[in-house]
Amino acid sequence: MRYELYYWPSIQGRGEFIRLALEEAAASYTDVVREDGISGMLDLIAGTSTDHPPFAPPILKAGKRVIAQTANILMFLGARHRLAPAGEDGRMWTHQLQLTMDDFLVEAHDVHHPLAKSLYYEEQRKEARRRAGDFVPERLPKFLDYIERVLQQNPSGGNHLVGARLTYADLSLFQHVEGLRYAFPNAMARLEPDYPLLVGLHARVANRPRIRAYAASDQRIPFNEDGIYRHYPELDV
Amino acid sequence: MRYELYYWPSIQGRGEFIRLALEEAAASYTDVVREDGISGMLDLIAGTSTDHPPFAPPILKAGKRVIAQTANILMFLGARHRLAPAGEDGRMWTHQLQLTMDDFLVEAHDVHHPLAKSLYYEEQRKEARRRAGDFVPERLPKFLDYIERVLQQNPSGGNHLVGARLTYADLSLFQHVEGLRYAFPNAMARLEPDYPLLVGLHARVANRPRIRAYAASDQRIPFNEDGIYRHYPELDV
Numbered sequence: 001m002r003y004e005l006y007y008w009p010s011i012q013g014r015g016e017f018i019r020l021a022l023e024e025a026a027a028s029y030t031d032v033v034r035e036d037g038i039s040g041m042l043d044l045i046a047g048t049s050t051d052h053p054p055f056a057p058p059i060l061k062a063g064k065r066v067i068a069q070t071a072n073i074l075m076f077l078g079a080r081h082r083l084a085p086a087g088e089d090g091r092m093w094t095h096q097l098q099l100t101m102d103d104f105l106v107e108a109h110d111v112h113h114p115l116a117k118s119l120y121y122e123e124q125r126k127e128a129r130r131r132a133g134d135f136v137p138e139r140l141p142k143f144l145d146y147i148e149r150v151l152q153q154n155p156s157g158g159n160h161l162v163g164a165r166l167t168y169a170d171l172s173l174f175q176h177v178e179g180l181r182y183a184f185p186n187a188m189a190r191l192e193p194d195y196p197l198l199v200g201l202h203a204r205v206a207n208r209p210r211i212r213a214y215a216a217s218d219q220r221i222p223f224n225e226d227g228i229y230r231h232y233p234e235l236d237v
Numbered sequence: 238m239r240y241e242l243y244y245w246p247s248i249q250g251r252g253e254f255i256r257l258a259l260e261e262a263a264a265s266y267t268d269v270v271r272e273d274g275i276s277g278m279l280d281l282i283a284g285t286s287t288d289h290p291p292f293a294p295p296i297l298k299a300g301k302r303v304i305a306q307t308a309n310i311l312m313f314l315g316a317r318h319r320l321a322p323a324g325e326d327g328r329m330w331t332h333q334l335q336l337t338m339d340d341f342l343v344e345a346h347d348v349h350h351p352l353a354k355s356l357y358y359e360e361q362r363k364e365a366r367r368r369a370g371d372f373v374p375e376r377l378p379k380f381l382d383y384i385e386r387v388l389q390q391n392p393s394g395g396n397h398l399v400g401a402r403l404t405y406a407d408l409s410l411f412q413h414v415e416g417l418r419y420a421f422p423n424a425m426a427r428l429e430p431d432y433p434l435l436v437g438l439h440a441r442v443a444n445r446p447r448i449r450a451y452a453a454s455d456q457r458i459p460f461n462e463d464g465i466y467r468h469y470p471e472l473d474v
Contacts, residue, residue, distance in 0.1 A: 051392055052330050055337045055383050065326065069336040071308075072329055089302065092309055093289050099306040100292045106343055114351045115364060116371035127352060127364050134353035146292050155288055 003029035004061035006041040011227035012179075012220075014070045014105070015058040020171040021074055023214040025081035031219075071098045074168045083168040094162045097150065097169040101176055104143045108179065109228045111135045111235055121225075121232065132235035136187045140180070144195050147173060151197035158197040159204065166208070173198070174205035179229030184236045240266035241298035243278040248464035249416075249457075251307045251342070252295040257408040258311055260451040262318035268456075308335045311405045320405040331399045334387065334406040338413055341380045345416065346465045348372045348472055358462075358469065369472035373424050377417070381432050384410060388434035395434040396441065403445070410435070411442035416466030421473045 003022065007015030009031075022029045033041050044066060047053030054068030060076070067073050075095050078084030084094045114131040115124040147161075156164040161173060177198070181188045192199050205211055214220055223229055240259065244252030246268075259266045270278050281303060284290030291305030297313070304310050312332050315321030321331045351368040352361040384398075393401040398410060414435065418425045429436050442448055451457055460466055 047386055047390055051390055052333070053383075053386060053390060054333070055340075067329060067333065069333045072333045072336055075332075076329065092304060092313065095312075096289070096291075096304065096306045096309045099309060103292075103343070106340075110347065110351075114347075115368045116375075118371055118375060124367075127367075130352045130361075130364075134355055138353075138355060146290075149284055149290060153284055153288055153290060 001028075001063055003027055004032050005029055006032050006044060006059040006061070007057045009034040009038070010221065010224070012175075012223060013058075013228050016175055016221075017070050017168075017172050018058050018060060018073050018077070019219075020175060020211065020214075021077045021081070021083055021168045023210050024166070024171055024208065025077065025083060026210060027077075027081060071095060071102055074098055074172070078168045083166070083171070085163055085165075085167070090162055094167045094169050097161055098172055100146070101169070101172050104139075104176065105228060107135060107139055107143075108176075108183070111183075112230050112232060121230070125234075128232070128235060129237075132237055136184060136235075136237050140184070140187060141191060141194075144191060144198060147198050148195045151201065158200075160201065166205070170201060170205055171211070174202050174211070177202040179223065182223040183229040183231050185231070186236045238265075238300055240264055241269050242266055243269050243281060243296040243298070244294045246271040246275070247458065247461070249412075249460060250295075250465050253412055253458075254307050254405075254409050255295050255297060255310050255314070256456075257412055257448065257451075258314045258318070258320055258405045260447050261403070261408055261445065262314065262320060263447060264314070264318060308332060308339055311335055311409070315405045320403065320408070322400055322402075322404070327399055331404045331406050334398055335409055337383070338406070338409050341376075341413065342465060344372060344376055344380075345413075345420070348420075349467050349469060358467070362471075365469070365472060366474075369474055373421060373472075373474050377421070377424060378428060378431075381428060381435060384435050385432045388438065395437070397438065403442075407438060407442055408448070411439050411448070414439040416460065419460040420466040420468050422468070423473045 005015065005018055005022065007013065041057060041059065043049050044059055045054055050066040052066050054066065058070060058073060060067045060073045067076055078094060084091050111131050112121050112128050113124065114127045121128065150161055151158040154160065160166060161169045242252065242255055242259065244250065278294060278296065280286050281296055282291055287303040289303050291303065295305065295307060295310060297304045297310045304313055315331065321328050348368050349358050349365050350361065351364045358365065387398055388395040391397065397403060398406045
């Protein structure tokens, strides 16, 4: 079966978490909007072709199934492609970590869009600076502290977030670190020495053959100022 | 087994979604912080007593298990107390709806806290008004439209979000409508006539014997201006 991924075609965004899992799994998939345009995605969101209408992309079609919400899709893929433990306890812990990272994603996005998604950055620039003044010194280290602690407390060692094998949570952490380095290079350069396990895990994922090949390919959309992680130097405080 | 719920003791917040599921299931549970103070919750968050340290409450202890993230806890309870379909398809669809509602919860919260959780409302009041100017006319109807459409397209009829039986997603929708009516009474009074299925489902949940008894009891913490849904008249535009 060939998966169909529906996501905005010009940003990494939330879709990138799904792409990374599909790439690591060497799963066969079509990035539909990039190949065939946006109409199929709009049909899915309008709910004309499914009883399970998604609120927003990313959306994964797996046979007749239509699945949305990043963490939900990853839980589905994790079970099918050995990217999560098979047991309920490990499966739920992996999911919990993903949900925590998803919460952080919203915080990172809202640094540059504190007032409304529907306004341009330039219309909320002053407010973005105030939000960055909380995010960078308070929320960002709180998130990094948490991840480092999860790695420290992993009874199987600090090479992975869950147990002794790669899970989709590791792939998602890699993506967050990529995004944070793009958006907040000065802050990350300052903070990273305090998080050796996190930095090590990022490097370990980056060096996985399929992830490395994907990251070097044209398939990987570069970060840009339309996505979730954006580089506005005045917010990198 | 008696569950232990750990959550802030003076607000409904995210913990209320768990309380409603436990109440509807007639599950035995202790609302630990309200009964015994906050130290147990802080120990769990500090990770001194678990390999699966939570980032934030709500946290559910089920025997030796420590589970966090609202949607993750509800998925766990849904499977054990028949508050979600047993099959994977229905289980994931219920979870997807919960995740979408959780996203909306953050948006509703950030109306009054657009800049930082660490600042008081009064320190971001002007920005909150600007955010409300987007949330109330744009995001709120978009969310209500979506829920109404899910109900309309449910092949089992519009009495429930998923299939023909109550799920935790219905309980969570009830809670959102309660919160929205508290925070935005004028906007909701204006909008609700357009959403008859949503309003009907809220009433159906409110009239379930266990929910009605719980809502009328001292156990239900009243909405207040420390919680997620807050009533600031200037934001109810």
